[in-house]
Amino acid sequence: MAVPVVFFAVFFAYPVVAIVLRGFHADGHWHFGKVADVLGDPDVGHVLWFTLWQALASTALTLLVALPAAYVFARLDFPGKQALRAVVTVPFVLPTVVVGTAFLALVGRGGLLDDLWGVRLDTTVWAILLAHVFFNYAVVVRTVGGLWAQLDPRQEEAARMLGASRFAAWRRVTLPALAPAVAAASLMVFLFTFTSFGVVQILGGPAFSTLEVEIYRQTAEIFDLSTAAVLTVVQFAAVALILFVHARTVRRREGALRLVDASVTARRPRGAGQWALLAGVLATVAVLVVLPLAVLVQRSLDAPGFRYYRALTRDDGGTFLVPPINAIGNSLLYAVVATVFAVLVGGLAAAALTRRDAGRLVRGFDALLMLPLGVSAVTVGFGFLIALDRPPLDLRASWIIVPLAQALVGVPFVVRTMLPVLRGVDERLREAAAVLGASPWRVWREVDLPMVRRALLVAAGFAFAVSLGEFGATVFIARPDNPTLPVAVARLLSRPGDLNYGQAMALSTILMVVCAVSLLVLERLRTDRTGEF
Template structure:
């Protein structure tokens, strides 16, 4: 556990503490009274209120739209299901700036709705809420649907045989088992929307600002580190509470009903009602998820001279560009940075998951609580202000022995912080399912710890490791909040390039932003299709060798 702790201490804790300390300390004196001064400002209170209520509204709307989809993916078997599962996951791994761009092309000025009916939703809260549903649909489908597909339907059938109606059987048997998963999904959606940055910045305009957007404005535009530090601490406390509740909820979910192989619970739709439900879910996916992405592609091809690849060809030229290099170089930069970040995330996350598995099995209650606390801390980079982390990198890592401001590794390090939680969440349940007796038997036969891991653990977790690496690569490609501070002008990443192109007037810049967003979307979609195939093979293999409550329960993410 030493290396993961050191990594998070140096590249997460230290930069965050450094930026917060600079905001609270002046002339060598700590000034904690700034809390009251900042929180007393009416505009800051408005930001806190808007951040909270839009997150609650986004969470409720996402659950309303996505829970029927979770049921369909869990209980129905239909042609194209594997591809469709990858499609609904694409928005989740897209950069928030690309999500904002897609909805800008759909509901913004000159967007599809504006052209057809004169309807514009940009600079309104509805655009933000719909974009959040687009972004978080997969969280509910995979978290709730993943558990739903493993619940034994025969328990509900038994309740109906005893006289319960279909709804009563679902309410008394299935709903209590699903409740922890629904709560866990709701908490994660609330977390992601509470810390929303790119979506609000692009679609909200100056009228709407979340905590994350306000932190960025205070640090990058106003340079008021005191206000930014107060808001960072507030966000840190809220995120800490959410993650603590989420960890408790996940533990409840893991003790739910006896689980079965997912392959035996799904069946083709039967009857008009089930076919109507499937059609409704497919229609909602088409409108809310596929249409924005389709409009994104359409806008990237719609040039002043007619449909073609003019905007894509313009990416190869640096003439009049926002950067010191041709925008197309952002593709190579992003791929290289994401590959390096993936290696770092897999190493750190894999070691952390292995340490949590080993220590969690044989520690007393106090130590076990500390282990669970470290497990929750690994999730903090998903909720703590990425803007603060990025700016903290510039402030904290600016002198020997950690003067990394001019080093290319700075961007992969920031991206790896976001990738590690996905690696841990994917690897940990699989590692915990490995029979400890196999490890002990290998050790008794003289195998070293390294050989035990190579001969026992690795064959069982190889596919999970590939899935973890794939998710780490996808989220690293899309990291924006921290990278916007530390990416050099001659080495922009795709999300940074898209944001800066959107910030410049002109059809060419807008078209290039759409083209880069489309390229990034395609890369993410291909990666997820590969992951879906690996995931399906892994779950099928586990289903064949699993027994009862040993069925894989990774929670999809």
């Protein structure tokens, strides 16, 4: 636990605490009275209310759209199922900046809907909600569908034989078994939408602001650190509560069910109802998932002779100090280094958490590992600049500061991927190796590692994908001469002109392709046949 604890203490807790304390302490005095002033501000109240209700609305809409697809992937077998599973997961590993850009190309000014029917949804709440459904669709499909595929269908069939209708059998038998998975997926969707930043910033315009966007505005534009500190504490408290509820839900899910092999529960569609459901899910995926991505690619090719892509190789001396194409190499380098950090820290944490003699303190650290997913990335990024400014941790001028911040987001994915597999290793195998004289290191190398090698590769892939798309913290610490892909996309979108817009579409397409390739590799390396996260 030493390495994970030190890593999180230095690169997470210290920067966050430093920026919060800087906000509450100014002119040699503490200003805790600022809390009442900020929370009593009607504008802040509007931000808090919008953050809450849009997260609730996004969660409800995502469940409504994705639950039928969860059933289709769990219970129906059809050609191209594995490829379609990978397609619906692509949005989840895409950076939020790319998601916002894709929907901007679909519903924004000059977008597909604007060209065809004169309809624009950008700067409206509907664009934000649809983008959130697009981003979180896979969370519900794979989390709920993964469990649904392993539920024994004979229980529901027995209820039908005893006279229950199809709906009654589903409501009385299947739904209670699925409830923990649905709750866990709902809480994760709520967490991601509650802390939404890139999507709201690009699609919402000045009229809509979540807590994360407001923290960025107060920090980077107004430089009101006191208000930003109060909002950070509020968001931290809310996220801690969400993660506490999520942890309890996951524990219920792990201990309350008896599962069967998922490969025997899926059957070819039978009857008009199942075929209609399959067709409806395919149409939803085509419109909700494929169409925005296709429009993004089409907009990047809108100019003759690949003009937007060729423009990426030129330095205009305005937005960047280097040609935008350099952002590709920067992002790949940063993501690789961040993946190494994330796998090292997350792997050690997962190994420690699997020990049966781990104390309550160690088990509690499991929940803390999830905090980087919910704590304001803006706060973390600005905290890096404020806190890591003195030797021996003066990293502001070093390129390593970017992958360190990105690794914080990758560690939770590594832990969540490796922990179930490590817990599944028979303890008697380790004990037998130890009795035969193997050292603890050799036991790990010859017993644990062969069993978790594939999970380790999957964890590395997820860490690489999320590091590649990290935006909230990187936007503060990436230097103008070394921008990352998400930062480059956001800066191009902030400048007027068709050429800047086209270059943003081109860079987003490149980033989408890299993430999609990473995901397809992950799909081949899945450690189970259910496709569950």
